[in-house]
Amino acid sequence: MSGDAHSSGGWIGASLLRKEDARHLAGKAMFVADVRLPGLQDIAFVRSQIAHGRIVSMAKPAGAESRVFTIADFPSLHVLEAGPELDAFRQSPYPALASDKVRYVGQAMAACVAPTRALAEDLAELVQVDCSELPAVVDAIAAMSPGSARLFESWADNAYITRTISAGDLSRLKDAPIRLRRKFRMNRQATVSLETRGVVAHWDARLEELVVYLSTQGGHVMRLGLARALGLPENQIRVIAPDVGGGFGGKNRLLPEEIAVCAIALKVGHPVRWIEDRREHLLASVHCRDHHYDLIVSADSEGHLLGIEGDVHIDAGAYALWPTGSFMEASMAAGNLPGPYRIKALSVNTFTVATNKAPMGPYRGVARPGACFAIERLVDEVALHMGIEPYELRKRNLVTREEMPYNTVAGLKLDTGDYHDALDTAAAMVDIPAVRRRQAERKPGEPRIGVGFAVYTEQSGHGVVEWSKRKSRVVPGYESANVRMLPDGSVTIHVGVQNHGQGHETTLAQIAAHELSLDPSQIRIRYGDTATTPFGFGSFASRSIVFAGGAVGTTTRRLAEKIRLIGAHFLQADPKDVRIENGHVISQSGSVAFSEIALAANIRQEMLPQGMDPLLDMTGTYEPTESAGVFSYGTHAVVVEVDEATGGVKILDYAVSEDCGTMINPMIVDGQVQGGISQGIGTGLYEEIPFNAEGQPLATTFADYMMPCATEIPTVRIAHSVTPAKVTEYGVKGVGEGGAIAPPAALANAVADAFRDCKASFNETPLTPRRVWDAVQIARAGAAS
Amino acid sequence: MTRISLHVNGTAVERDVEPRTSLADFLRESCALTATHLGCEHGACGACTVLVDGMIARSCLKFAVMCEGREVVTLEGLADDALSDTIKQAFHESHALQCGFCTPGMLMAARDLLSRNPIPSEDQVRAALAGHICRCTGYSGIVHAIILASRRLIPVE
Numbered sequence: 001m002s003g004d005a006h007s008s009g010g011w012i013g014a015s016l017l018r019k020e021d022a023r024h025l026a027g028k029a030m031f032v033a034d035v036r037l038p039g040l041q042d043i044a045f046v047r048s049q050i051a052h053g054r055i056v057s058m059a060k061p062a063g064a065e066s067r068v069f070t071i072a073d074f075p076s077l078h079v080l081e082a083g084p085e086l087d088a089f090r091q092s093p094y095p096a097l098a099s100d101k102v103r104y105v106g107q108a109m110a111a112c113v114a115p116t117r118a119l120a121e122d123l124a125e126l127v128q129v130d131c132s133e134l135p136a137v138v139d140a141i142a143a144m145s146p147g148s149a150r151l152f153e154s155w156a157d158n159a160y161i162t163r164t165i166s167a168g169d170l171s172r173l174k175d176a177p178i179r180l181r182r183k184f185r186m187n188r189q190a191t192v193s194l195e196t197r198g199v200v201a202h203w204d205a206r207l208e209e210l211v212v213y214l215s216t217q218g219g220h221v222m223r224l225g226l227a228r229a230l231g232l233p234e235n236q237i238r239v240i241a242p243d244v245g246g247g248f249g250g251k252n253r254l255l256p257e258e259i260a261v262c263a264i265a266l267k268v269g270h271p272v273r274w275i276e277d278r279r280e281h282l283l284a285s286v287h288c289r290d291h292h293y294d295l296i297v298s299a300d301s302e303g304h305l306l307g308i309e310g311d312v313h314i315d316a317g318a319y320a321l322w323p324t325g326s327f328m329e330a331s332m333a334a335g336n337l338p339g340p341y342r343i344k345a346l347s348v349n350t351f352t353v354a355t356n357k358a359p360m361g362p363y364r365g366v367a368r369p370g371a372c373f374a375i376e377r378l379v380d381e382v383a384l385h386m387g388i389e390p391y392e393l394r395k396r397n398l399v400t401r402e403e404m405p406y407n408t409v410a411g412l413k414l415d416t417g418d419y420h421d422a423l424d425t426a427a428a429m430v431d432i433p434a435v436r437r438r439q440a441e442r443k444p445g446e447p448r449i450g451v452g453f454a455v456y457t458e459q460s461g462h463g464v465v466e467w468s469k470r471k472s473r474v475v476p477g478y479e480s481a482n483v484r485m486l487p488d489g490s491v492t493i494h495v496g497v498q499n500h501g502q503g504h505e506t507t508l509a510q511i512a513a514h515e516l517s518l519d520p521s522q523i524r525i526r527y528g529d530t531a532t533t534p535f536g537f538g539s540f541a542s543r544s545i546v547f548a549g550g551a552v553g554t555t556t557r558r559l560a561e562k563i564r565l566i567g568a569h570f571l572q573a574d575p576k577d578v579r580i581e582n583g584h585v586i587s588q589s590g591s592v593a594f595s596e597i598a599l600a601a602n603i604r605q606e607m608l609p610q611g612m613d614p615l616l617d618m619t620g621t622y623e624p625t626e627s628a629g630v631f632s633y634g635t636h637a638v639v640v641e642v643d644e645a646t647g648g649v650k651i652l653d654y655a656v657s658e659d660c661g662t663m664i665n666p667m668i669v670d671g672q673v674q675g676g677i678s679q680g681i682g683t684g685l686y687e688e689i690p691f692n693a694e695g696q697p698l699a700t701t702f703a704d705y706m707m708p709c710a711t712e713i714p715t716v717r718i719a720h721s722v723t724p725a726k727v728t729e730y731g732v733k734g735v736g737e738g739g740a741i742a743p744p745a746a747l748a749n750a751v752a753d754a755f756r757d758c759k760a761s762f763n764e765t766p767l768t769p770r771r772v773w774d775a776v777q778i779a780r781a782g783a784a785s
Numbered sequence: 786m787t788r789i790s791l792h793v794n795g796t797a798v799e800r801d802v803e804p805r806t807s808l809a810d811f812l813r814e815s816c817a818l819t820a821t822h823l824g825c826e827h828g829a830c831g832a833c834t835v836l837v838d839g840m841i842a843r844s845c846l847k848f849a850v851m852c853e854g855r856e857v858v859t860l861e862g863l864a865d866d867a868l869s870d871t872i873k874q875a876f877h878e879s880h881a882l883q884c885g886f887c888t889p890g891m892l893m894a895a896r897d898l899l900s901r902n903p904i905p906s907e908d909q910v911r912a913a914l915a916g917h918i919c920r921c922t923g924y925s926g927i928v929h930a931i932i933l934a935s936r937r938l939i940p941v942e
């Protein structure tokens with residue numbers, strides 16, 4: 001495979017098979033739970049059984065006092081300030097172990113240490129906890145009514161922050177010929193990396209440092225948080241993220257258990273470990289989605305969308321997670337409501353609300369699955385109202401290629417691409433006329449079918465401008481790479497991003513191979529260890545290929561230039577007459593191998609050109625030339641079958657037409673698209689953590705939290721077009737999240753299409769059989785009365 | 786503690802275990818065989834799948850003491866297994882793994898299916914994987930890999 005790719009024109013764009021596969025296939029990967037250290041003991045947490053209460057007392061079991069820890073055992077632990085740097089964002093101090101109150105079921109209250117997890121859990125059962133229960137706040141909208149109980153007594157209401165986002169001329173809207181009001185809800189779920197969170201920590205007495213094996217998406221940033229919480233200098237903390245079994249956003253926040261485990265390691269003098277179990281994951285890891293929309297869309301009589309007004313409530317849970325909390329959910333939800341449409345007015349009140357549920361964090365797509373669900377459903381509702389094809393209405397409103405770059409009313413700058421082409425391609429792939437024929441020929445008693453579309457954009461590679469606009473506490477405006485050629489000519493590249501399934505060991509090697517004209521097998525990509533890698537922010541927000549790809553590319557290019565100069569010196573040629581090819585510097589009369597050049601640069605300085613520094617070792621940072629971000633985009637089209645008797649939805653066909661700019665490795669891009677869509681289908685049809693009125697979560701195992709499996713997820717048909725970005729290296733754009741954004745919208749539109757005759761509205765995810773059935777009954781009852 | 790003796794990957798093993806210790810914890814903690822992963826510990830994800838007397842089993846749902854006298858094989862024990870090699874190569878070529886956490890269980894399920902049914906249809910492959918969760922890939926690479934391996938295993942007439 002590699003030979004083919006090379007001969008067909010370089011490593012960029014080659015579907016090179018992954019370097020990381022071999023160890024996983026051999027069962028030799030190392031995840032945090034696989035780390036073995038002498039004297040290792042396990043930790044189990046005592047967790048709150050109630051959603052909201054004041055802690056009256058916690059009693060350690062007699063004789064086990066030294067193995068049970070509460071917050072009182074850590075008087076010098078700091079509580080991290082989290083959330084955006086905005087005065088209007090209220091602080092919600094989140095201690096590593098509960099101090100005065102518990103604010104959600106599952107909140108860690110005490111930690112127990114024992115030789116095995118089972119023994120630690122035995123101990124945890126003996127801890128006596130006495131809480132006086134307070135009323136639970138479980139509904140984000142009711143939480144904003146004046147009479148609601150409050151999570152934080154010092155707050156005036158339950159909102160972390162309330163903001164109105166308003167742009168464009170709103171005056172035309174109230175007299176618009178079409179005004180439709182709809183409510184949408186995308187329910188709460190978990191991120192569900194298959195490897196749960198985990199920490200192994202110990203004090204290295206020789207190096208005088210705390211070594212923390214952490215399943216994380218960004219070790220450097222987590223080290224900063226740990227250092228501040230523990231009161232240790234950063235140069236005495238080493239964070240190692242070995243193989244990380246998925247993250248999807250959920251491992252990009254520092255959670256209290258992780259701080260507690262480190263604090264315990266500093267106290268007990270032997271290695272300690274906490275591996276989150278699945279119940280803990282569903283209870284108390286990052287929760288996500290949970291958006292409520294109440295919107296009015298206005299359109300003229302030809303179906304030109306004019307504006308969107310309304311309210312967005314984000315149910316953000318009990319605390320803001322370090323570093324940035326969940327404040328971006330609301331602003332991104334509002335900012336993405338206009339989609340890639342020529343909508344000229346927007347007025348949205350956003351409420352980021354504290355409730356007695358596990359804190360909200362980022363999850364693949366961050367806010368956009370909700371926004372896409374809302375706007376794409378609205379588009380279909382307008383089309384239904386007008387009696388035209390939803391596809392046709394989209395054509396009337398989508399930004400055209402000629403209008404690029406296009407500033408949306410919400411201030412997003414859509415940079416490049418042909419959104420109409422993506423829509424047309426997806427429509428052709430599912431063959432709308434064929435679906436319409438099948439619908440017309442359906443006999444009574446046969447299942448209904450429907451086709452649905454959703455258009456999405458995926459901002460990626462956004463840097464300083466965008467993150468400072470969001471008042472982020474950490475501004476991930478660059479990435480770094482250290483590129484080293486060792487004396488034998490082999491190359492090691494250390495990066496600050498964190499592979500957790502994306503294939504960086506392969507794609508970043510392809511980029512370096514391109515710059516050095518070397519086979520990727522000669523290049524090793526290393527990451528996940530703060531002791532060896534340059535500072536970087538990690539992998540999230542579809543940023544790695546733009547930022548780390550750019551850092552590897554530009555830094556390797558500089559290294560290649562130095563190699564060329566040394567080569568020219570060796571060949572006694574003018575540097576402008578030599579080139580790099582296949583591990584050699586070549587002139588008209590001869591060639592010299594990288595290994596000879598590297599040997600000289602590292603251990604035979606006298607052979608270098610006069611005055612040249614030794615070593616082939618360079619570190620560089622990179623940010624795109626414009627930092628507002630580059631937008632991948634596409635259209636999802638899905639055909640579903642709905643069983644009227646049960647409300648069950650089955651996917652018959654799923655097609656995507658997408659454009660993520662230049663693809664470094666198309667195989668990996670397809671994997672991201674298929675995997676993202678699988679998660680989007682989970683959001684759309686299956687995954688949900690409901691709560692009862694007391695704030696008890698009702699899905700805490702895979703028996704009640706529905707995960708899609710191979711029988712539910714179809715193989716998606718993918719069409720690519722490539723419009724290179726103008727402001728990134730190689731024209732790349734990010735692709736990690738797009739797949740997860742559009743499926744809930746496309747699925748709901750398809751189910752609605754199946755019930756066009758009764759105008760049933762499907763406005764809440766997941767579309768469980770019950771919800772589908774209910775929506776149909778409501779629509780029919782409405783039609784009958 | 787209860788003393789058990791069994792074979793793990795062909796080697797006789799004798800250990801004291803607590804009766805409540807799962808086979809998965811026994812393999813991972815007592816035998817240092819960490820290819821067997823734990824994704825749920827309640828029988829729903831399949832990451833912990835191993836062979837017990839040649840049959841696939843969820844090691845999180847079995848107690849180690851139930852395996853007295855049995856033959857347990859983990860992914861580590863299939864290092865020289867020709868059928869597994871074909872499947873692994875097909876996984877590699879089909880981009881059937883991303884983070885790799887589900888992979889050991891998926892390989893076990895794939896091997897079990899192909900040893901019982903050498904020419905499965907796509908629906909049969911999907912049904913065989915119905916109790917295995919992969920959060921990353923969306924399954925299509927895995928399904929593709931198993932069908933590819935199946936083709937390679939059947940001698941061409």
Ligand code: FES
Pocket residue numbers: 822823824825826827828829830831832833834843844845846
């Ligand atoms: S860990 Fe055994 S089935 Fe999930």
Ligand code: FES
Pocket residue numbers: 194245246501881882883884885886887888918919920921922
């Ligand atoms: S590859 Fe990550 S869970 Fe399957």
